[in-house]
Amino acid sequence: MTTKPSINAAPAFVSFSALIDQQAASRGQALAFICDERSLTWQGLAQQMARVSAACAKLGVGAGDKVALLAGSSLESLATMFGVIQAGACIVPLATSATAAALMSMLRNSDARLLVVSHDVLDLVNDIRAELERDFSGRLVAIDFDAPGWHRWDDWLAVPERPVTRPNLSAEQDFNIIYSSGTTGDPKGILHRHGMRYRQAARPNFGFDTDSVMLLATPLYSNTTLQPMLATLAAGGLTVLMSKFNVPDYLTLCQRFHVTHTMLVPVQYQRILAHVDFITADLSSFVLKQSTGAPLDAGLKARIRAQWPGRLREIYGMTEGGCTCILDTDAFPDKLATVGLPAPDHDIRIIDDAGGELLQGEVGEIIGRSPYMMAGYYKQPESTENFYWRDESGAVFHRSGDIGRFDEDGFLTLLDRKKDLIISGGFNVYASDLEAVLMSHPDVTDVAVIGVPSAQWGETPMALVVAKPLSVTDAEALRQWVNHQVGRTQRLAALEYRSELPRSAVGKILKRELRAPYWQS
16 A cells, blocks of 8 residues: 655754754753753753763764763763754664673674763673773763773863864764664664654654643653653753653653653553542643553553543554654544554555565555665675665665555555564464453553464464452463354463563563563574
């Protein structure tokens, strides 16, 4: 299916450092960021940004260089990010949840010339300290700790003897590299340029202005955080960051700062609505809530709409860009089982395994293109090319790796990750179908369906379920309940209860980890 995207003229490029300087000049003492009881005004942010930019220059780091940031959310992390960008360098925020091996792989792949670290990741750093001190000799910065051979934060930011000339930033310069995974030995660096980031942030889709207050509770290295944070910054709004998410503190911040906007992942919504404090929290200031990172269960969408003031939008997409759909749940309450319509300026299609385009209603891989696409996987041209699909005109589309279909109204329904598709006895079984049935049971709070080996069928579906507290439903009874409601080829071969399911830092269930024990044998 080919949609007909509405194409809007791209806004004239303005760098984020210029935007910060403009806000500092016009609204100097207004708050720009709050994190853990500390705050930065626009003037303070501009000053800190300039100090970091000058500090980079002192170490010979400038235009075209890469600077890695391994730190939790903090005002120093923000100053590092925007200061590095003002210096003309590319910021590389690294996953604080990465293994030591994956971290070294990312650092070496990124060509980072400087590494800035906070104390909350010292356990990880200590495992590779000798390698870091060898590879980054004289180019290690400690935000909030002391260590031999490392620049102390305050010393690094000492005023330089001579004024530093700031580079002119262009739309084609590298802005950031975000790594696709911190759990494997070969993560891919997703490269975004300044122009793409500004076009993305300047979109009018979500109605940000100087009165907006955005609350973010996901890691700073995640696009789930960066995209809405940059959009709020571009509009001159206030961003409140949580260094670590927990429900009571989240609800307290909502009320204290009269939060108007938020971006959360589904598991965070699930935990908020289940918490006893949610019922009494005053959330009347909310204008818009957004969900991304993983599919949001239709039943949970309905509960959020009913119990949480403000509009709710689900955002389907990926860090690489190109495949975004938006579901405005208030405008389309009868489409909660979908992820919505293609976003403005997006061309979304469905293809088969041979790369041929499919018709509306047919099931295949989701692909898309837009003005908001990565420049490629850093130093991985083969992986980049494999990620592309081209139409007859040669236009480049991104492959999502997701399986879905468009309904008769043009709304996209997600079925599964392509790599997670279960092929049982030659039939395609979509885990999402079975997960939706299980989530409708009153005793189920979380679920993952995976394919496990079967001598008879090759593989067969199995459910791993987290039950609600005080549940009395037997696992076998629950399996039979599901199997009575699904087709013969979809029936669960087994169902097990788990106390929790493994998730990434942004809430995605790690199905690879769940499958591994069954396939290793």
